[in-house]
Amino acid sequence: MSHIDCDTCIIGAGSGGLSVAAGAAQMGARVVLIEKGEMGGDCLNSGCVPSKAMLAAAKQAHAMTKGAEMGITPTVPDIDFAAVKDHVARSIATIAPVDSQERYEGFGVTVIREHACFTSPDELRAGDTTVKARRFVLATGSRPLVPPIDGIEETPFLTNETIFDLREKPDHLLIIGGGPIGLEMAQAHRRLGCEVTVIEGARALGKDDPELAGQLLSMLREEGIRIEEQAKVTRVSGKAGAIRVETETGAFEGTHLLIAVGREVVTDGLGLEVAHVKHGPKGIAVGADLRSETNRRVYAVGDAAGGLMFTHVAGYHAGVIIRSMLFGLPSKAKTAHIPWATYTDPGLAQVGLTEAEARERHGDALKVIRARFDENDRAIAEGRTEGMLKLMAVKGRPVGATILGPEAGDLIGVWAIAIASGTKLSKIAGAVLPYPSRGEINKRAAGNYFSASLFDNEWVKTAVRAVQRWVP
Numbered sequence: 163m164s165h166i167d168c169d170t171c172i173i174g175a176g177s178g179g180l181s182v183a184a185g186a187a188q189m190g191a192r193v194v195l196i197e198k199g200e201m202g203g204d205c206l207n208s209g210c211v212p213s214k215a216m217l218a219a220a221k222q223a224h225a226m227t228k229g230a231e232m233g234i235t236p237t238v239p240d241i242d243f244a245a246v247k248d249h250v251a252r253s254i255a256t257i258a259p260v261d262s263q264e265r266y267e268g269f270g271v272t273v274i275r276e277h278a279c280f281t282s283p284d285e286l287r288a289g290d291t292t293v294k295a296r297r298f299v300l301a302t303g304s305r306p307l308v309p310p311i312d313g314i315e316e317t318p319f320l321t322n323e324t325i326f327d328l329r330e331k332p333d334h335l336l337i338i339g340g341g342p343i344g345l346e347m348a349q350a351h352r353r354l355g356c357e358v359t360v361i362e363g364a365r366a367l368g369k370d371d372p373e374l375a376g377q378l379l380s381m382l383r384e385e386g387i388r389i390e391e392q393a394k395v396t397r398v399s400g401k402a403g404a405i406r407v408e409t410e411t412g413a414f415e416g417t418h419l420l421i422a423v424g425r426e427v428v429t430d431g432l433g434l435e436v437a438h439v440k441h442g443p444k445g446i447a448v449g450a451d452l453r454s455e456t457n458r459r460v461y462a463v464g465d466a467a468g469g470l471m472f473t474h475v476a477g478y479h480a481g482v483i484i485r486s487m488l489f490g491l492p493s494k495a496k497t498a499h500i501p502w503a504t505y506t507d508p509g510l511a512q513v514g515l516t517e518a519e520a521r522e523r524h525g526d527a528l529k530v531i532r533a534r535f536d537e538n539d540r541a542i543a544e545g546r547t548e549g550m551l552k553l554m555a556v557k558g559r560p561v562g563a564t565i566l567g568p569e570a571g572d573l574i575g576v577w578a579i580a581i582a583s584g585t586k587l588s589k590i591a592g593a594v595l596p597y598p599s600r601g602e603i604n605k606r607a608a609g610n611y612f613s614a615s616l617f618d619n620e621w622v623k624t625a626v627r628a629v630q631r632w633v634p
């Protein structure tokens with residue numbers, strides 16, 4: 163048994179743990195990073211990266227079925243499903259060195275590839291090493307939630323941890339859950355030639371603005387994805403290749419089943435009771451400072467902290483706790499400026515308040531401005547005019563934005579910066595942007611905020627007429 167004393171011991175080398183380790187080690191702290199599985203965690207190995215790689219292949223296949231109106235003859239793509247998975251694996255392998263043990267050891271981090279478990283409030287064991295640290299960071303992430311549906315134990319099913327390994331194309335993929343995982347996987351598989359049925363217990367994309375989410379669902383249905391909402395699953399049954407899902411309103415049959423009904427924070431096997439770290443079904447109990455309420459030397463970041471579960475949130479958490487752990491400065495995580503996007507095509511992105519939330523918070527002071535892609539020259543030139551930007555503004559500043567359209571996840575960035583920094587709409591309206599770009603929709607929406615008061619204003623008209631007489 164060997165022993166290490168360090169400043170910071172991090173459990174989990176996913177998006178959150180890696181960000182803390184890189185920052186802390188490069189700023190001089192003695193850091194130990196413990197990972198029981200693959201370096202890179204969920205995002206690299208079974209989340210963001212494989213899902214986006216598969217969606218990219220799906221987009222390519224879909225493009226081949228379009229283009230008649232531009233003079234390009236559509237064709238039925240010949241899809242080699244196993245080769246698509248090779249592309250997914252290559253995408254992971256290309257990014258993997260950035261998250262690798264070697265790279266982190268290069269930063270001076272001691273990396274231990276074992277399962278970590280606390281043995282006391284300030285010490286843990288990982289394999290045959292004990293680690294005592296001033297601060298511990300729980301970055302243990304989450305796993306797919308498998309609900310206790312009748313028959314689930316006997317029925318073969320996939321999750322995000324197994325679906326990317328499938329090399330044979332499913333004939334008919336049944337997906338339980340119409341959240342971002344369910345719908346991204348639905349579109350990827352549909353465009354790659356599978357029949358797809360999504361079975362959603364409530365409203366699909368229920369965390370997003372209902373108006374623009376509803377438009378996206380209509381487009382996905384037009385692509386041939388069957389999406390059943392308000393269909394709570396009561397029983398699953400069958401064997402590989404012949405699966406049946408029963409709901410209160412009807413039954414569905416397919417060849418494969420994907421469970422995508424949310425996430426469960428990983429808190430088990432960590433000895434949290436021994437470490438006096440309070441936790442519950444929603445994760446480690448932390449305040450806005452991301453510190454355990456019951457053991458102040460323990461922090462939690464990323465999915466383990468139980469809030470918004472995104473890679474960029476895990477990275478943001480890392481910055482918040484580094485400030486507090488390394489410099490002893492007060493530091494709190496906020497959520498109002500956190501964007502997210504569902505990377506279907508078109509995509510759906512959100513930052514700040516949705517229209518309904520903004521209406522509830524700001525009442526009549528709220529102005530909702532819409533700018534449509536069918537008025538954006540680039541979108542017209544590309545024949546991709548679906549979708550719009552909905553901007554929620556109060557007293558000349560943005561409080562929320564929702565975008566439905568191609569590249570929505572990139573376009574929302576402007577509003578994430580504006581909301582985080584309290585930027586006035588006049589700054590965005592006054593910006594000079596390259597023409598023709600989809601990004602001009604952001605400037606257009608900000609301009610629309612002022613246009614009614616400038617263009618439909620009798621006082622302005624009278625003033626302009628008067629001044630014109632005197633301007634040489």
Ligand SMILES: Cc1cc2nc3c(=O)[nH]c(=O)nc-3n(C[C@H](O)[C@H](O)[C@H](O)COP(=O)(O)OP(=O)(O)OC[C@H]3O[C@@H](n4cnc5c(N)ncnc54)[C@H](O)[C@@H]3O)c2cc1C
Nearest residue numbers: 174176177178198203204205209278303464465471472473
């Ligand atoms: C299909 C899918 C698609 C997604 N797409 C996106 C996206 O497009 N954009 C986005 O922002 N987010 C996306 N996410 C969410 C994103 O993947 C997560 O929010 C992010 O990975 C969380 O990072 P983390 O560091 O908190 O946890 P993880 O990445 O889960 O890392 C936790 C690590 O801790 C390790 N660990 C746990 N317990 C122990 C222990 N006792 N000892 C040692 N090691 C331990 C685990 O092995 C794991 O490697 C997606 C998720 C899924 C499932």
Ligand SMILES: NC(=O)c1ccc[n+]([C@@H]2O[C@H](COP(=O)([O-])OP(=O)(O)OC[C@H]3O[C@@H](n4cnc5c(N)ncnc54)[C@H](O)[C@@H]3O)[C@@H](O)[C@H]2O)c1
Nearest residue numbers: 339340341342343344362363364395422423424471503504
């Ligand atoms: N693009 C992205 O950033 C991205 C992509 C995928 C995942 N993620 C992250 O992963 C998290 C998990 O995604 P998710 O889609 O699994 O979860 P989710 O919680 O967002 O959606 C799950 C859906 O399943 C439904 N559901 C739950 N139980 C059900 C049942 N018994 N029968 C039918 N429907 C049921 C819920 O009503 C909900 O709509 C997301 O919240 C997000 O944080 C992000």
